[in-house]
Amino acid sequence: MGTQPLHAVHRTVVVVDVVAFSRRSPAPQAEIRRGLYAALEAAFEGSGLDWSAIDHEDRGDGVLVLVPPDVPKSRVVGGLPHALLGELRRYNATRTEDARIRLRMAITAGEVRHDEHGVLGGEVTLAFRLLDSRPLREAVARSAALFALIVSDRFYEDVVGPNPAMDPESFRRVGVEVKEVRGHAWLHVPHSGPVEQAPVAEPVAAEPVVRTPGPPPAGRRRLPASLVPVLLFVAVTNAAGASPPAVPPCPPPVQLNVLTSTELEGVVRSIALEFEEDARRRNDLGCREVDALVFSGPSDEEAAAALGRGWSTADLTAVGPEPHVWLPDSTAEVRPAQATLRTRTDTVLRPRGSVAVSPVVVGAAEELAVALDGGFRWEHAVRTVAVDTSSGVGVVAAAALAHAKLGGLYLRTREVPRQLHEITRAATAGPACVGDVLLVGSEKAVAGTTGCRVVYPQDRVPVLDHPFVEVERPTRPPNERRRHIVDRFHEHLLAPPAQDGFRRAGFRDVDWNVGSDPGPGVRADRPQSLPIEPDAKAIRDAWKAASRSRVIGVAGDGSPDATRFLDQVRLLGGPADVVIALSLSEHLAEEAVKREVDVVVLATRSPAPEVRTTLGGAVEVVAVGFEEGACTPSTALYAAADDHGGSCHEIVDKNGSGPSERQEGALGDIARAAWGD
Structure with a gap:
């Protein structure tokens, strides 16, 4: 030991x-x-x-x-x-x-x-x-x-x-x-019929039984009369205490592991218990046919990543037992996992359609919700509670905000890091639906949050389709009993009792019906859907990068142009970011590394000093010059950026591109260096 x-x-x-x-x-x-x-x-x-x-x-x-x-x-x-x-x-x-x-x-x-x-x-x-x-x-x-x-x-x-x-x-x-x-x-005693032996019957005096003769049941032959006393004697002997008739043992139940989203875990666990009991009631011997284990894993993101890896041995400990059914919040989470599995032959994800639906909406305080009713658009959702993209709901919520800000979900353009950071830096950790703070989430979660009233943006809402995904293992021997149980569980989730369970829990059923007590602001009609198909991994990567806190070092020569530009750089940062001043010298990069700076912005009108390449750590330098030719390869300004993985920008009126446009390009590159993925 x-x-x-x-x-x-x-x-x-x-x-x-x-x-x-x-x-x-x-x-x-x-x-x-x-x-x-x-x-x-x-x-x-x-x-x-x-x-x-x-x-x-x-x-x-x-x-x-x-x-x-x-x-x-x-x-x-x-x-x-x-x-x-x-x-x-x-x-x-x-x-x-x-x-x-x-x-x-x-x-x-x-x-x-x-x-x-x-x-x-x-x-x-x-x-x-x-x-x-x-x-x-x-x-x-x-x-x-x-x-x-x-x-x-x-x-x-x-x-x-x-x-x-x-x-x-x-x-x-x-x-x-x-x-x-x-x-x-x-x-x-698992799945073996009765634990203890049936009690021995006390012998009793048998009274004659008179039966009216009749035809034998179809397909059966009448026993010869000579055998009846013999069989009667055997039956009476057994009844008198020899031993009880043998009861066939129940086969072991099928283990059904169901991986759910955090959002769905509670209602799915309840439905799974009903499924177990329903299967037991339908069994002729009353045997337990299925053991359903419902779990959600540390986060929806980690669960999806584990499925994309084929559920390795390490995932058994870190996430949970290998799932046979996956119930995520959105098909957006399924697609990246399927993409990573294309090179594997041991795991296949097979979506079978929705078991429930949930629109992603906005929650606001009652007074604000009344004022916004009918005129609210996604672009108005500026001050929101921070969105957690580790959940499936958070991915779709982030996609809705990004879609409004970017005019689409084009996450690879140079402007994306700056624009997404503008969204995330305005987010708050304060309470939802207090004052002007909005909550973006599923209809269920928003309606269930104290003080929140549901608001439906007029430019339509994205939808969580809550798909049923079968996890197949083609390289393993087929398990027909489990396949049958998976089919029955899918049918059970779509049956009226389970659909009613989803409605009671605050979800909409597959026909978009709401429960009898849906919550403040929830409409019974079906809102118009926003047709976006986010890539969960791409959204998560971009959102996390835009949300991270960064240390930005600024170094300028004191000229009016450099000072004004560095003031704009300071405005890029959010409450979690830090902007510190660095000395403009050859030791600029070394000082930045010592002070744990992530990005250095060097702005100067006069010729810049030579900046030594640091060997003690990595730091990216974005250089800005205010004279034509400031970024030619022979200049120290260009070398400072090039030697440290950054870019050099000339903010001058050149070739029809004015200083304002060039400044925006430089600020975009700084944001990319700080908050790009």
Whole structure:
């Protein structure tokens, strides 16, 4: 286990034990041990838990696992058993009976200490006592399941019981008496039918039953009369207590991992629980057909990037388990991921259309919203709450603001960094819908924000289409059961109950209908859509670059032209930017590096001094001269810019291009150097 802490540390304790291990011969035992460790490692990794960071001790026919304290307990009990079940099924499918694995598993949590001999602590002891408890052993003996799980009473009350996603109803409270342990625990036997054997029927005196003869059912032959007493005797014998009829075990449910946007996570989780229950009700044996895990990842941006990478091993830990369905806010997020996957053969994203829709609107204080009603345009959205483009909603909101400012979404022109920075520098971190501060977001989010009334710009609104995207793995063996479940989940999301759920949560259904209580300012009719198709990655890159805080160093010769120009440079910066004065000397670049300057603006009418190239860091220099010929290659001004990756501008009346136009070109280059991507 390596170097261990000296003091007690709170850990989740997992112990597993192979059923009937000692009855196997040495060769199968060796194969079982290899299979057990491979299954545990794959199950932990598949649950987004780094096996290499998890302490474990070998126990011969089992393993003691100590999960790091920073891993949520719900992640262990919520994901690990499902993943382990799949790994055991995969292993057993290719082994003979003597080498197959069935497990007993126990989970507790508490303080764990280490000494020179190993691990100790009350919860470790409790885990092993539970593993050896009679209810767990009997559950394995009476079930065809590949493992049975028992958790401590405290673990159930703290972790499983309060969380509907853990399916607490599938756990049964049992009494435990093992050595010094007396109390209760909670037993879960996944997908195997009843945990405990049916009670034995008391023998009763049978009264004669009179039936009216009738034709046999279609397709069936009437039994010979001579066999009826024999069959009747067998039935009575079974009823009198020989053994209950065998109940076919339920197959393991299909694991369905659903990656959603942050915006959709709450309503999708609720709908997924309804989908699980609906599938159970429709099953003839009442079996649980699907386990749906709904998660959103650290951000919509990171989730989309992980899909574009094909969901690498690192993404299992950083983002979450590999998704089978992706529910982003906009198709704008799907296209860049599909583009990065074109060179891969292992992952394909297949959009299937919308499951809900949301217009992107503006929120304003009640009084301001009334004044703006009917005459508001996107270009009027100047002072807004800062837009977070890490979300899918934020991408489309930023695209709407950029489209109005730029006259389109042409993000590669030289003017874009300056124009986008003008938008982002006016943004505020203050409260939304207070005074003249506007909120740009989804109709759902704006209507649900205190003090905000929805305003629909008259130049139309962009739409979040909330697509259903199937994540296919063509290089893996086909899983027809999961494909069937994905199809059914898609149908379920479009069915009336789920569509009603979207409306209740503040979204519009696929027919654009709103809920019964849509919120202040929400119109029941369908607003006109703004037909833009933003590239989520391009928008994110440009917006983040335009939003970043920069340090701009200015150095001038004191001439009136240079002073006026540098005043204009200072106006480029926003509240988060810093403009500092530098000395106009040969050490200009070195001073800029020491003061952590990002861009240097050198403005002079007189000949500039030679600026030494800095070796201690990178800094871009934009040079401006106010005399004709100031930027010829032989000048020191030109060399200062050229040696430091920048550009040189002559602000003079030359070739029909006036000083004002040339000044704008120079300011645009400074903005590009500071806020371009």
